[in-house]
Amino acid sequence: MSEAVETSYGQLSVMENGEFAGWRYWQGDPFETRSGPFYYRREEDGSYVSAFRAEPRHMNGGGFMHGGCLLTFADFALFAIATDELNGDHAVTLNLAGDFLGSVADGALVEARGEITRGGGKTIFVRGIITGDGKPALSFTGIIRRLTRR
Template sequence: MPRELIEAGEHAGWYRWHREPDGRFASLLGDLYFRAGPTGGVECRMATDRRHSNGLGYLHGGFIMSFIDMAMFSFIYPQLEKSGAVTLSCATDFLSPGIVGDAIEASGEILKETGKMLFVRGLVTQNGSNVASFTGTMRKIPRPDKRLA
């Protein structure tokens, strides 16, 4: 995905990982912002709105898990110079409801890397409260010669 450094405004100092609307899933969620964390690892951020809500008016668990999946890729991005990756597993524990309209953030780190595998963990927060914790396993794979149409 294209990424750009934001130089002014609310996200100054963050990179924006943006996908133009192209009918693929990631383009439906919104822009993901990321930056290096203060003690290592990566921090990610995404604005939320009504399309991310469930029937109770909170953030939908499926949206939070999709955000986590995208965040995990931002954590491992520097390790993917010549390869892509897929998620093999993601375990999520929901800790409190997410509020629609407020940005959610994820911080995380790579716990271990082998030749083809990456193991990550992280935490999703909103307004200083823990929303979810997660662990994930990613597998490096060759990049396809052609992109999907």
């Protein structure tokens, strides 16, 4: 099903088949694994895109994606967007904020793209947008703090 690489903070795996064949995902975060699975890959332009397929378990009582699911995915995307900046270092989210722009229906392809607005040190600032089938669903900003290796 997947090829895996062990790191100090989880297991980076690559899907070998299905819709997300060739995409990377993390094993080792129980909440994220249960919430997703969420995937990411490098695009031809060097940026990163994160994605997952919306399922009934991601929906709220109104039949649209739960806001908590979108924010959980945004948190995942922060780290995917900052992959190169982090260079394998462990980090934590200091701040995550989002503005809901539209709904996401069951079955939609949910994607996140973004950019680092400031990096180069222990604190990394990221902004991005999440879409559902190409339509804006959430804009987000976040701050990541790189942790010192022990």
